[in-house]
Amino acid sequence: MRIYGKSLRYRKAVGSIIGGTFILLILLSGYAFYVFSNRAINAHQQVLSNMREYDIDRSQEDLFRDYPILIAPDNNTLRIDIRNNGPKTINIMSIGILDKTVNPFKQIFNSSYNIYLASGDRASVFVYNIDGYRWETVPSSYIIQFVTSRGNVFDSEYPYTLPGYTIADLSLEIISRAIGYFVPKYNSFEYAIYNASNTYTYDKWQPAWEIPKGKALIFRLNFTYYGKNEFTIGKYTEIAFNRIGVAANTECFMFNNTGVYNHEQFTTYSGSKYQKVTAKYENLTIYFGLIGYSLSPPLRLNDIRSYQEGRYSLVLGIFNSDRTYAQGIPFIAVDVN
Amino acid sequence: MRKRKGISEIISVMIVLLIVSVTGVILYNFSLETTSAQQDSLKYELDQGTAAAQERFRILGAIWIDQNKFDITVLNFGMIDIRLDEIYIDGVRTDYYLINNGVGDKIDVASLKKMTITSPILKNNIYNIMIVTERGVSSAYLWKVPEI
Numbered sequence: 001m002r003i004y005g006k007s008l009r010y011r012k013a014v015g016s017i018i019g020g021t022f023i024l025l026i027l028l029s030g031y032a033f034y035v036f037s038n039r040a041i042n043a044h045q046q047v048l049s050n051m052r053e054y055d056i057d058r059s060q061e062d063l064f065r066d067y068p069i070l071i072a073p074d075n076n077t078l079r080i081d082i083r084n085n086g087p088k089t090i091n092i093m094s095i096g097i098l099d100k101t102v103n104p105f106k107q108i109f110n111s112s113y114n115i116y117l118a119s120g121d122r123a124s125v126f127v128y129n130i131d132g133y134r135w136e137t138v139p140s141s142y143i144i145q146f147v148t149s150r151g152n153v154f155d156s157e158y159p160y161t162l163p164g165y166t167i168a169d170l171s172l173e174i175i176s177r178a179i180g181y182f183v184p185k186y187n188s189f190e191y192a193i194y195n196a197s198n199t200y201t202y203d204k205w206q207p208a209w210e211i212p213k214g215k216a217l218i219f220r221l222n223f224t225y226y227g228k229n230e231f232t233i234g235k236y237t238e239i240a241f242n243r244i245g246v247a248a249n250t251e252c253f254m255f256n257n258t259g260v261y262n263h264e265q266f267t268t269y270s271g272s273k274y275q276k277v278t279a280k281y282e283n284l285t286i287y288f289g290l291i292g293y294s295l296s297p298p299l300r301l302n303d304i305r306s307y308q309e310g311r312y313s314l315v316l317g318i319f320n321s322d323r324t325y326a327q328g329i330p331f332i333a334v335d336v337n
Numbered sequence: 338m339r340k341r342k343g344i345s346e347i348i349s350v351m352i353v354l355l356i357v358s359v360t361g362v363i364l365y366n367f368s369l370e371t372t373s374a375q376q377d378s379l380k381y382e383l384d385q386g387t388a389a390a391q392e393r394f395r396i397l398g399a400i401w402i403d404q405n406k407f408d409i410t411v412l413n414f415g416m417i418d419i420r421l422d423e424i425y426i427d428g429v430r431t432d433y434y435l436i437n438n439g440v441g442d443k444i445d446v447a448s449l450k451k452m453t454i455t456s457p458i459l460k461n462n463i464y465n466i467m468i469v470t471e472r473g474v475s476s477a478y479l480w481k482v483p484e485i
Contacts, residue, residue: 015350015357022361026368033372037379044383044390051390051416058414094412094449096397105483107400110449149447151393151414 058150062086063117065146065156078127080144080156084117091116091149097127100141100157108142180327181227182318188222189332194289210335213309218289219252221316225282234321239288239331241312250307252288307336389472391416394444396466396478407458409478410451411468413444419474420444425467426456441471458482 066081078097084090097109109127117123127144146154175183189209192202194216202218211217219239225231233254241250314331344352393415400408413419421441424433431454433441444450458464462482469475 015354018354019357019361022357022365025361025365029365029368029372033376036376040379040383044387047387048390051393054393054416093447096410098398105400145397147397147412147449149414151395151412153397153412 054150057088058152060086060088061090061148061150061152063090063092063146063148063152063154065144065154078142078144078158080125080127081122082117082125082146083122084119087119089116089118092125092146093149094145094147095125095127096145096147098143098145100143105143175226176228179226180318180329181225181231181325182223182327182329183226184316184329184331185222185224186332188285189219190221191217191219194218208334209332210337211307213336214306216306218287220285220287222283222285225284231325232321233286234319234323236317236319236323237286238317240315240317241307241334242315243308244311244313244333246310254286254288309336311335385472388417389474392419392470392472392474394419394468394470394474395476396468397449399464399466399478399480401458401482402453404458406453406455408451408453409466409468410449411442411444412449413446415446418443418445419470419472421452421468422471422473423469424454425465425469426454427465428467431456 062085064083064085066083082092092113092115094110094112096107096111098105099108113125115123115125142158144156144158146156148154187207189207190205191208191211192205193212195201195203205220208219221239235254237254239252241252243249312334314334316329316331318327318329319325394411394413397410397412399410402408409424411421420443422434423441424431433454436455442450442452454466460482464480464482465477466480467475467477
């Protein structure tokens with residue numbers, strides 16, 4: 001019986017081993033699946049993570065486009081200066097150009113490039129005339145598209161404009177901000193000898209680089225107005241004659257010459273002492289000669305300054321009527337002899 | 338004298354072993370098949386999802402040709418080649434799929450492709466152009482047709 005019993009237990013143990021082996025195999029297959037799925041999901045997550053990083057890199061691309069310039073019409077080349085303002089290297093893979101003067105826009109140029117720009121690097125891109133197409137200066141309006149390998153498209157326009165601005169507006173903005181509303185035409189500065197008679201006439205206008213001493217003089221100077229809005233030139237507008245080497249100056253104020261009889265008829269000096277400028281780019285002439293802005297018309301001889309011998313440096317001051325705008329321009333040197 | 342009934346112990350043990358073995362094989366097979374199917378399914382889904390996640394493309398622009406045709410330029414800036422499947426204009430399927438016999442244009446990585454689309458286009462209208470790839474990824478582009 002004991003031998004039997006041992007044999008039975010032994011055989012039962014074999015069954016358990018077989019059953020256990022299968023359970024182990026099943027568990028192993030489950031584990032293998034777990035390992036596989038874990039690896040696959042990790043690989044997928046890695047790709048997603050890489051793509052997220054790629055998208056972030058993409059959003060950081062920043063290509064600065066200086067305005068395109070047409071250079072040398074004879075060789076007909078379009079030049080665009082670019083700079084990588086972003087933190088990542090940019091690969092420009094294509095440049096396309098659309099002609100905006102035709103409706104709808106026509107793509108006139110598209111070519112593959114392989115330009116690498118490290119962060120902060122600059123480059124000049126030259127686009128030559130292709131297939132006999134010539135870049136035209138007038139009329140001209142092109143959109144230049146830079147396509148990067150990360151899928152960004154940076155547009156630049158020729159001629160360069162800001163949104164909502166015309167070229168004229170832009171010129172106005174630049175000039176009026178950098179210099180001021182008024183830009184004088186220096187070579188238009190002229191003088192005339194004012195006659196000491198009841199006719200209040202004057203001699204011919206002459207360039208004012210040199211002016212005669214001891215004479216009553218009036219001056220005129222042409223300007224271009226670059227302001228956007230109507231402007232009233234105020235009575236404090238003047239030319240200051242600073243005598244070099246002498247601590248004294250002579251103020252030469254603006255007077256109004258818009259007489260009813262003649263454009264330059266000083267006898268009809270209105271005394272309003274104001275001059276309005278309305279339009280952009282308006283050309284105007286301002287007359288100077290009055291030594292005191294509070295005088296009443298007509299312009300009298302003793303209102304006109306005569307000048308002593310010497311060398312003068314001139315400073316032009318332009319004010320509006322309520323003195324909320326002032327513009328000073330070191331002007332010119334004048335010899336009095 | 339005891340009366341002996343039933344089968345012998347050897348036979349019973351053999352039967353038990355047989356049952357355990359057969360059941361084990363069946364269960365193991367089942368588990369293998371199940372995990373294998375799960376693996377295949379998971380692999381397929383992940384492969385598709387991974388590939389789709391690597392797709393990046395966009396329409397760079399559209400250019401009017403005539404009242405029934407326009408060009409679009411598509412840029413593939415992703416990590417994987419793409420093949421276009423369908424093009425929709427304002428949600429309406431174009432005949433792009435039919436014209437191409439169900440095989441859309443292939444666009445390699447880092448390349449541009451220009452293609453002509455046939456669809457009625459009215460001047461001054463705004464159209465929502467949507468392109469869909471074979472992996473089901475889409476990209477939309479809002480196009481204002483200029484005054485023609």
